[in-house]
Amino acid sequence: MKQGWGFDTAAVHAAQKPDDKTGAISQSIVPAVAYAFPDAETAAAVVAGCQEGTYYGRYGNPTTRTLEQKIAQLENGEDSIGLSSGMAAISSALLAFLQHGDHVLVTRDVYGGTYNFITLLAPRFGITFDFVDCTDAEQVRAAIKENTKAIYVETPSNPRLTVLDLTMLSSIAKERRLPLIVDNTFMSPYLQQPLELGADVVVHSATKYLNGHGDVLAGFVVGKKEVIDFIRKRIAGDLGQNLNAWESFLILRGLKTIGIRMRTHCDNAMKVAAYLQGHPGVAQVYYPGLPAHPQHELARKQMRGMGGIVSFEIKGGMEAGKAFINRLKLAMISFSLGDPETLVQHPASMTHFSIPEQERQQFGITDGLIRLSVGLEDAADIIADLEQALLPGPDGAIRNDAEQVKSGH
Ligand SMILES: Cc1ncc(COP(=O)(O)O)c(C=O)c1O
Structure with a gap:
């Protein structure tokens, strides 16, 4: 954990400090969609991603950005993006690696919405899949095809609580140069940190433990900055799956405990x-x-x-x-x-x-x-x-x- 903090300290303090102008300790909510720039050059640098900043609500928001940085730190990832639901995070993470003609290897029992996306929507865009018993390394190796472009797992799984060996799966993924995507919703980063075990991408339904109070629908993808940037620009931005400031504030509040x-x-x-x-x-x-x-x-x-x-x-x-x-x-x-x-x-x-x-x-x-x-x-x-x-x-x-x-x- 950054600064050598324990998890509970990071959950309270990571990416957060009192507001520069007011001293307010609790996070400010910025509802703005549009942002003013001092000059054309700065606006161009921000929209091109050369300079950190917010330019339009569909591509990011300052309150949400604080939360994204906090979740990236809690998962020990380079960066994260907040999205409108867990399913927005799962579909975006998969679409970041899959295109027409590709195949995805999926663990056998997954959340019903994930199952629907993989079996009903993804095939309409030419993506094929296989559900495999991912407790068995040999079955996983055998199911990888020439056109497999990602391995997607959930552990413990919903609803059977099957636990998958993430170290074993990430070593197979690395052997075959495939990204391993892990749904960490059931655990939260407090109980399990898949990136530390070799996974490439973590997805969350923040609707569950991250917010923890049953009053927000949200999702997160955590991983390498280039993956997160691609999702922000090309998937979430174009599909319009942004997370709003109010819901980000509620998750920031929920995360402290x-x-x-x-x-x-x-x-x-x-x-x-x-x-x-x-x-x-x-x-x-x-x-x-x-x-x-x-x-x-x-x-x-x-x-x-x-x-x-x-x-x-x-x-x-x-x-x-x-x-x-x-x-x-x-x-x-x-x-x-x-x-x-x-x-x-x-x-x-x-x-x-x-x-x-x-x-x-x-x-x-x-x-x-x-x-x-x-x-x-x-x-x-x-x-x-x-x-x-x-x-x-x-x-x-x-x-x-x-x-x-x-x-x-
Ligand atoms: C393990 C898991 N992943 C993802 C989701 C989808 O999350 P959301 O409802 O926020 O889209 C759920 C929902 O129950 C879930 O249980």
Whole structure:
């Protein structure tokens, strides 16, 4: 970390200082779209990228720039760009390396929006893809084609929490001179720094832990300056995917507490995972912090903490899964994650419903799978809520008819 700071200090201070004119410690919000220049030469130098500065809101903003510099420092990257959503960051990062005729190698279980972009939109522009089990180096090597131009992974993955070995993948990527792009949304730079492990580009949905309060939609790409400059000018700028000043301010505010938040998310998630693991109505728990997780040792090496997401398979399938989340009282049914509130969702009927059933099952997104984004409430209250909703029937499966259970029949 720059200046030898620890992460928590950098989260508060990196790229920020009191305002020169007013002394204001909290970040000023600059809503301006247009900027005045002292002369034509300066305007030309800024638009050409020869001089740092802001010239038009679609290509950057001073409040957003402070945040971009802070996130670049937290991820130990050269530069970063703030965009209007995580999907804007993911699509821009992929388009920075792919064009017509190219192929991308993608890890097997990815966020549903990423899956849609890769399988539905990218092929319309002549880009092909393969989903590969990226836990297996041999399968990755074998899937690289002559026209492969990028490797894209998510670790831990959404929603199965599969942990990928980023050192192994980055060495394969380097052997084949391919960029390795990593979605670090589930971890945040507090828990994992993919660039330090050899990745080339990091993408984030800042909608989740970076902002951490469920009131901003934003994304970031972090990497080499030339990649970020290209995205700013040729992709985000031309597609109009800029992040605005107000949302950047909110993320700057949220980021100051990221270390404290992540530690509590991790502590609570570990307690929840341990509780679920012992429940008779739960067939399987996916949490990298559990010694039974297939990549537990790798996770301990690669990650500073195990994160706030716990996925688990309840006995009883689709109907039991839906009935279970309907019975929760504290946890809210929601598509998002990384907020102070505990959020729950049923991937088969919610986030991953657009993936054809057979393919969904192949990715391990089974009908009884539940994803819990463990919040910042007291762990005991989260567990008590799960306890009252996990009602095993006589066959051990979770009951699927809430009304029947309520009326005692
Ligand atoms: C791992 C991951 N990456 C990317 C995204 C997309 O982010 P956004 O909704 O900000 O576009 C999500 C959204 O849930 C996600 O879970």
